[in-house]
Amino acid sequence: MVAQIAYYLILGKPVIFYFGIITYLTFLFVALIPILNNRGVWNIRFIWHVRIAKIAILLATIHGLMGILTYLGV
Numbered sequence: 001m002v003a004q005i006a007y008y009l010i011l012g013k014p015v016i017f018y019f020g021i022i023t024y025l026t027f028l029f030v031a032l033i034p035i036l037n038n039r040g041v042w043n044i045r046f047i048w049h050v051r052i053a054k055i056a057i058l059l060a061t062i063h064g065l066m067g068i069l070t071y072l073g074v
Contacts, residue, residue: 002074016070019063026056047058 006016033049036042 002066002069006070016066017063019059019066023056023059023063026059030056047049 007014010018028051030053033042033044033052059062
């Protein structure tokens with residue numbers, strides 16, 4: 001069941017692939033927020049740093065569970 005969802009093709013790539021890319025980009029954005037604030041490029045409040053970090057952790061958990069449960073054959 002999970003393998004069918006994880007390896008469902010969208011534009012020729014599996015869903016798990018897109019979850020990995022989106023997760024990486026959200027973690028990258030979380031890391032960039034304080035850097036850009038210190039340099040004065042953007043002025044993003046700290047609460048957004050926390051919110052995006054929570055979203056990134058949720059996406060990483062879903063991505064990891066898809067990979068592990070597919071490997072286990074669930």
